[in-house]
Amino acid sequence: MEWRDQGILLSAQQHGETSVIIDVLTPSLGRHSGVVRGGKSRKLAPALQPGAQLDLMWKARLQEHIGTFQVDLIRSRSAMVMSDRSALFGLGAVTGMLLAFLAERETNEPLFYATEQLLDLLEHPEVWPVAYLRWELGLLEILGFGLDLSTCAVTGQAYDLVFISPKTGRAVSQNAAGKWADRLLPLLPVMLGHDTEDLTEIVQSFEVLGYFFENYACQSLGLKQLPLARSRFLDTLTKTNR
Numbered sequence: 569m570e571w572r573d574q575g576i577l578l579s580a581q582q583h584g585e586t587s588v589i590i591d592v593l594t595p596s597l598g599r600h601s602g603v604v605r606g607g608k609s610r611k612l613a614p615a616l617q618p619g620a621q622l623d624l625m626w627k628a629r630l631q632e633h634i635g636t637f638q639v640d641l642i643r644s645r646s647a648m649v650m651s652d653r654s655a656l657f658g659l660g661a662v663t664g665m666l667l668a669f670l671a672e673r674e675t676n677e678p679l680f681y682a683t684e685q686l687l688d689l690l691e692h693p694e695v696w697p698v699a700y701l702r703w704e705l706g707l708l709e710i711l712g713f714g715l716d717l718s719t720c721a722v723t724g725q726a727y728d729l730v731f732i733s734p735k736t737g738r739a740v741s742q743n744a745a746g747k748w749a750d751r752l753l754p755l756l757p758v759m760l761g762h763d764t765e766d767l768t769e770i771v772q773s774f775e776v777l778g779y780f781f782e783n784y785a786c787q788s789l790g791l792k793q794l795p796l797a798r799s800r801f802l803d804t805l806t807k808t809n810r
Contacts, residue, residue, distance in 0.1 A: 570625065572623075573626075574624060575600070578591045578599070579591045580607065586607070586608050590639075595675075595680040598675045599674070603636045618659060621645070623640040654804050655690045655693065655696065658700060662700065664798060665707060669785060698764065713780055713781075716737060717759060720740055721738035729760065731755055732776065
């Protein structure tokens with residue numbers, strides 16, 4: 569069995585003395601792992617950094633085997649993150665979320681290209697946090713727990729939407745919330761597609777999304793918590809805002 573594709577490197581773990589096991593996200597085969605022989609060598613190790621875009625050749629005797637990869641670097645994203653702490657933790661958050669929530673070998677081509685576009689924005693800190701927030705909204709949708717923020721769940725109106733129901737994930741308008749307002753989650757304008765550079769608003773929006781990931785996506789997969797890399801990224805955004 570063999571296939572060839574490109575992929576985004578999510579992780580690389582040492583395997584034996586000279587090899588590594590890599591986990592990649594590919595457009596046509598989803599999240600896939602395999603062994604890279606000599607992956608610890610001076611030639612290959614610099615290419616096997618999280619976020620790298622790789623040309624991949626996978627081979628195995630049987631489809632269900634872990635198999636081996638031959639890899640060639642298409643482009644590295646290391647330079648984008650080494651000089652920017654926020655970008656470094658942001659990259660870790662993206663790869664951590666994909667490793668935590670994606671089943672192996674389940675194809676999702678739109679997610680691959682959305683992730684590729686997101687990572688290519690790492691060198692643009694003025695837009696990257698909002699881009700990542702919208703990527704997480706899309707990931708929540710892919711996992712089957714998407715939010716419906718188009719109209720009020722009570723009145724059906726498409727304006728004055730300021731809350732989200734923690735039970736349904738639907739928007740709620742100011743006048744419809746009534747005495748239940750203190751039990752609802754905030755719906756920030758950036759979550760409705762408005763651009764902003766206000767890090768306080770962005771962090772609050774991530775916290776809202778975190779509620780749905782933790783209480784729905786994590787529970788459905790038996791996960792105890794969200795990846796720590798995501799928390800580190802939010803801490804970095806919070807400190808940057810001070």
